Amino acid sequence: MSEPRTSPEVCGMGHSMKRKEDPRFIRGKGNYVDDIQLPGMLHMDIVRSPFAHAKIKSIDASKALKIPGVLAVITGETLAKYNLHWMPTLMSDTQMVLPTEKVMYQAQEVAAVIATDRYVAADGVEAVEVDYEPLPVVVDPFKALAPDAPVLRTDKKDKKDNRIFHWQAGDRAATDKAFAESDVVVKQDMYIPRIHVASIETCGCVADFDRVSGKLTVYMTTQAPHAVRTVFALVAGHVGLSEEKIRIISPDIGGGFGGKVPVYPGYVIAVAASVVIGKPVKWVEDRMENLQADSFARDYHIHAELAAKKDGTMTALRIKTLADHGYADAAANPSKFPAGLFSICTGSYALKHAFAEVDGVYTNKPPGGIAYRCSFRVTEAVHCIERITDVLAQELKMDPAELRLKNFIPPEKFPWKSALGWEYDSGNYPAALHKAMEIVGYEALRKEQAEKRARGELMGICISSFTEIVGAGPSKQFDILGLKMFDSCELRIHPTGKALARFGTKSQGQGHETTYAQIIAEELGIPAAQVQVEEGDTDTAPYGLGTYASRSTPTAGAAGSLAARKVREKAKQIAAHLLECSPDDLVWEPGKFSVKGAPSRSKTIQEIALAAYTNHPQGMEAGLEAVSYYDPPNLTFPFGSYIAVVDIDRGTGQVKVRRFVAVDDCGNIINPMIVDGQIHGGLAMGLAPALLEEISYDDEGNITGGSFMDYLLPTAVETPSWETAKTVTPSPHHPFGAKGVGESATVGAPPAIANAVVDALAHLGVRHVEIPITPEKVWRLLKEKGLAE
Amino acid sequence: MSRHDIQLSVNGATHRVQVESRLLLVHLLRENLRLTGTHIGCDTTHCGACTVLLDGDPVKSCTVLAVQAEGSQITTVEGLEQDGKLHPVQEAFWENHGLQCGYCTPGMMITGCALLARDKNPSEAQIREAISGNLCRCTGYSNIVKAIQSAAEHLRQQ
Ligand code: FES
Ligand code: FES
Numbered sequence: 036m037s038e039p040r041t042s043p044e045v046c047g048m049g050h051s052m053k054r055k056e057d058p059r060f061i062r063g064k065g066n067y068v069d070d071i072q073l074p075g076m077l078h079m080d081i082v083r084s085p086f087a088h089a090k091i092k093s094i095d096a097s098k099a100l101k102i103p104g105v106l107a108v109i110t111g112e113t114l115a116k117y118n119l120h121w122m123p124t125l126m127s128d129t130q131m132v133l134p135t136e137k138v139m140y141q142a143q144e145v146a147a148v149i150a151t152d153r154y155v156a157a158d159g160v161e162a163v164e165v166d167y168e169p170l171p172v173v174v175d176p177f178k179a180l181a182p183d184a185p186v187l188r189t190d191k192k193d194k195k196d197n198r199i200f201h202w203q204a205g206d207r208a209a210t211d212k213a214f215a216e217s218d219v220v221v222k223q224d225m226y227i228p229r230i231h232v233a234s235i236e237t238c239g240c241v242a243d244f245d246r247v248s249g250k251l252t253v254y255m256t257t258q259a260p261h262a263v264r265t266v267f268a269l270v271a272g273h274v275g276l277s278e279e280k281i282r283i284i285s286p287d288i289g290g291g292f293g294g295k296v297p298v299y300p301g302y303v304i305a306v307a308a309s310v311v312i313g314k315p316v317k318w319v320e321d322r323m324e325n326l327q328a329d330s331f332a333r334d335y336h337i338h339a340e341l342a343a344k345k346d347g348t349m350t351a352l353r354i355k356t357l358a359d360h361g362y363a364d365a366a367a368n369p370s371k372f373p374a375g376l377f378s379i380c381t382g383s384y385a386l387k388h389a390f391a392e393v394d395g396v397y398t399n400k401p402p403g404g405i406a407y408r409c410s411f412r413v414t415e416a417v418h419c420i421e422r423i424t425d426v427l428a429q430e431l432k433m434d435p436a437e438l439r440l441k442n443f444i445p446p447e448k449f450p451w452k453s454a455l456g457w458e459y460d461s462g463n464y465p466a467a468l469h470k471a472m473e474i475v476g477y478e479a480l481r482k483e484q485a486e487k488r489a490r491g492e493l494m495g496i497c498i499s500s501f502t503e504i505v506g507a508g509p510s511k512q513f514d515i516l517g518l519k520m521f522d523s524c525e526l527r528i529h530p531t532g533k534a535l536a537r538f539g540t541k542s543q544g545q546g547h548e549t550t551y552a553q554i555i556a557e558e559l560g561i562p563a564a565q566v567q568v569e570e571g572d573t574d575t576a577p578y579g580l581g582t583y584a585s586r587s588t589p590t591a592g593a594a595g596s597l598a599a600r601k602v603r604e605k606a607k608q609i610a611a612h613l614l615e616c617s618p619d620d621l622v623w624e625p626g627k628f629s630v631k632g633a634p635s636r637s638k639t640i641q642e643i644a645l646a647a648y649t650n651h652p653q654g655m656e657a658g659l660e661a662v663s664y665y666d667p668p669n670l671t672f673p674f675g676s677y678i679a680v681v682d683i684d685r686g687t688g689q690v691k692v693r694r695f696v697a698v699d700d701c702g703n704i705i706n707p708m709i710v711d712g713q714i715h716g717g718l719a720m721g722l723a724p725a726l727l728e729e730i731s732y733d734d735e736g737n738i739t740g741g742s743f744m745d746y747l748l749p750t751a752v753e754t755p756s757w758e759t760a761k762t763v764t765p766s767p768h769h770p771f772g773a774k775g776v777g778e779s780a781t782v783g784a785p786p787a788i789a790n791a792v793v794d795a796l797a798h799l800g801v802r803h804v805e806i807p808i809t810p811e812k813v814w815r816l817l818k819e820k821g822l823a824e
Numbered sequence: 825m826s827r828h829d830i831q832l833s834v835n836g837a838t839h840r841v842q843v844e845s846r847l848l849l850v851h852l853l854r855e856n857l858r859l860t861g862t863h864i865g866c867d868t869t870h871c872g873a874c875t876v877l878l879d880g881d882p883v884k885s886c887t888v889l890a891v892q893a894e895g896s897q898i899t900t901v902e903g904l905e906q907d908g909k910l911h912p913v914q915e916a917f918w919e920n921h922g923l924q925c926g927y928c929t930p931g932m933m934i935t936g937c938a939l940l941a942r943d944k945n946p947s948e949a950q951i952r953e954a955i956s957g958n959l960c961r962c963t964g965y966s967n968i969v970k971a972i973q974s975a976a977e978h979l980r981q982q
Contacts, residue, residue: 053918053919053921054918054921056926057917057918057923057926058918059926060923060926060929061901061910061914061917061918061923061926061929061933062861062901062902062904062905062910062914063859063860063861063862063900063901063902063930064861064902065861065926065927066860067860067863067927069854069860069863069864070854070860072855072858153851154844154846154847232961233961234925234927234961235863235865235871235873235925235927235928235959235960235961235962236863236865236925236927237865287925287926288925289863289865289925289926289927289928290924290925290927290961290962292961321866321867322865322866322867322868322871323867543925544924544925544926544927544962545924546924708921709921711921711967712921712924712962712963712964712967714964715963715964715965715966715967716924716961716962716963716964717964718964719961719963719964719965720961720964742866742867742868743866743868743870743871743959744868744870748959748961750952750955750956750957750958750959750965751951751952751953751955751956751958751960751965751968751969752952752953752956754952754964754965754966756948756966756969757964757966
């Protein structure tokens with residue numbers, strides 16, 4: 036990116052401004068949901084099912100209710116009286132809030148205890164006696180589709196099987212023909228395991244219903260407060276909760292990554308409890324509840340096939356996937372996309388033909404699946420194409436970099452219409468890969484690898500050249516439960532030239548208070564330090580769909596920019612009035628309008644702001660403010676090339692990521708420091724599923740990794756020192772050429788690491804290793820090959 | 825449930841409180857004393873969001889009973905700033921973008937302070953080892969390591 040246009044005092048785009056939100060966080064003065072304590076507040080704790088599938092014969096709360104301090108035990112029967120025991124999911128499926136007949140997964144909510152203190156609430160949970168009758172459990176999604184599989188959703192009248200949806204994209208016949216005409220076909224099964232975002236703050240809320248005013252205020256860990264308000268109004272309208280009387284406040288959020296998009300039963304029960312009891316009720320789940328019951332991500336069983344010519348030119352891609360959604364389709368996808376944006380699976384390559392299909396199935400597992408720091412199902416798609424590309428390279432005995440360079444969509448072919456229907460906005464894939472190879476020292480590493488191999492040491496180097504699809508999205512295709520996926524900004528300039536900007540999104544650590552202020556600073560020349568950014572309170576912020584899928588900068592950021600441009604337009608009229616000239620005679624430079632050819636005759640934005648309230652032209656409305664609801668014309672397509680270098684310990688099977696070079700292209704950059712921070716964090720969340728994380732179940736549907744004892748997040752020790760660099764290819768349709776960056780690294784990193792591990796073992800005939808690549812998995816493989824030490 | 829009268833000093837102020845035997849130190853700090861900068865992120869002593877200094881040593885306050893802290897000196901994140909001046913570790917986290925959502929940050933900074941109180945010149949590997957009991961989901965750790973290095977340098981020059 037070129038030099039910033041604004042001074043360091045103004046701090047517009049391109050400045051690494053220190054974050055405006057940090058002074059409160061470094062002093063321990065953040066305000067997270069669990070920090071909120073209201074007068075008379077009660078605590079809620081939840082009784083959960085030990086079984087994955089069982090009939091509830093009875094719930095006996097009498098012992099719990101005898102404990103001093105336990106005020107109520109809420110069950111499905113309680114909620115059924117108000118018809119609140121079921122709720123819709125974001126995918127228009129249905130999900131129980133509390134069961135009245137049976138439980139469908141382990142750790143499902145069964146009842147809730149309301150007490151004066153969190154310890155007493157936990158005592159109450161212990162004392163509730165539930166009598167279950169276990170039912171046959173469906174764990175394996177393939178078996179779920181067998182004709183003799185028990186039908187799980189007996190609540191749906193006409194449901195005769197466990198299939199949720201069939202989705203497909205592309206031209207099957209043309210793809211089959213291209214396969215038939217190709218020289219080489221490679222095939223690979225791969226499983227993208229069920230994982231959990233595990234933000235360090237779990238989910239929770241404080242629901243506060245005021246009986247006198249009828250107003251419900253919910254402080255809630257949500258990434259999408261406005262959509263939640265509307266959903267609450269739709270779901271609970273019949274019990275008198277009307278949208279103007281619902282206020283959702285999303286205070287500081289301790290990480291979201293997609294896990295705080297859905298509405299979980301706990302929130303709804305807490306709201307119901309507050310309405311019924313008339314006091315504030317706090318519910319904060321613990322870590323085990325968070326890992327065991329909240330929406331999971333991924334869980335895609337993929338079969339991929341790639342066809343090519345002898346010279347390595349890829350000709351066609353065919354993918355068949357089984358998606359395990361658990362007991363309900365509670366994905367957080369745009370409604371018209373049951374498989375999310377999986378159709379980005381043609382990746383960075385000029386593939387002419389492709390066909391992809393996904394079948395969603397029900398099993399006795401928690402409902403999902405949400406994203407894990409990625410745009411809807413993009414990680415699954417990228418893992419698939421980047422892994423199969425390496426399988427092809429191995430088959431053809433080609434260097435993986437050479438194969439990629441040969442097949443990249445050429446930079447001059449953008450905008451590129453992909454075989455599965457997307458219009459990629461801009462890209463320069465060879466530039467990113469060349470840069471990554473140069474930084475890592477690719478040739479030298481290949482030499483080192485050859486020497487090490489000769490000595491029996493295991494080292495791998497490999498690449499992932501990903502293309503993402505973010506910034507959902509254009510209203511003609513993108514909505515959630517009918518709500519179009521625009522986003523918004525409401526901008527006010529005060530008389531002294533300071534600003535207040537409110538947005539429909541909600542930061543969970545991304546630094547919006549800083550970057551949004553920089554956008555306004557860039558457009559108006561008002562110092563970013565003097566732009567107050569607010570979001571997350573539905574009573575004050577304009578309606579928006581929230582923060583996930585790297586959409587904040589592409590949508591709300593764009594709205595900020597356009598609102599500022601509207602303000603600038605009005606400021607121009609006022610300046611013309613003050614300078615007694617025609618608006619056409621004015622030129623803008625950040626912070627002021629001056630008369631063409633007479634630069635000393637000028638008015639600063641601060642002078643203009645004052646005039647807007649003290650000396651505005653007759654016939655013009657006073658004030659200086661604007662609102663923008665931005666409906667993006669297209670999605671944005673960030674990309675990059677990552678190279679991982681790994682060493683494998685033959686004694687333990689441990690994979691050590693020695694180096695990781697990430698070259699990202701997210702278009703124009705608002706704050707380079709924050710962008711790098713987003714990439715670092717995304718890389719760690721890419722390393723995590725590649726090497727460590729998986730939520731698995733035994734045959735009875737018992738979760739086998741439901742706490743941080745078994746579900747291993749990367750620590751500073753497993754994490755390498757990230758090496759990052761950029762190329763800049765602006766988005767042609769975004770107001771300031773940005774693309775979004777929060778998730779690129781999570782999407783791009785796993786295949787780079789997996790490919791590097793396979794590369795380390797390729798000479799042993801290894802073609803694929805399933806993630807997470809744990810020491811045990813590698814050690815067994817080495818043992819099989821007679822190489823374990 | 826039996827109750828106990830305990831006395832402890834938190835960030836230099838003496839508190840006398842009556843607590844249940846089972847009350848965790850983290851809840852005493854957060855709920856009774858309203859020092860909510862110390863966070864909770866797990867139930868298995870893994871995340872370190874609850875780290876405080878107990879007589880100068882970093883401990884996970886979710887794994888200490890309030891009664892065990894009787895007579896001790898506790899420092900929480902709220903006690904790092906002295907006379908309106910940020911601790912060099914706080915400054916360095918801000919300067920180096922060592923935090924994103926801020927949830928792990930108090931525990932991370934307390935652990936960093938404890939390390940630097942022992943050793944003003946730790947290697948990168950020692951820093952990574954020292955914070956390996958503190959999980960961060962947002963930053964990928966690079967800038968946290970950088971922040972602690974930069975605070976160390978600042979402290980060496982003092
Ligand atoms: S809360 Fe996780 S270690 Fe204390
Ligand atoms: S900054 Fe979010 S967990 Fe560390």
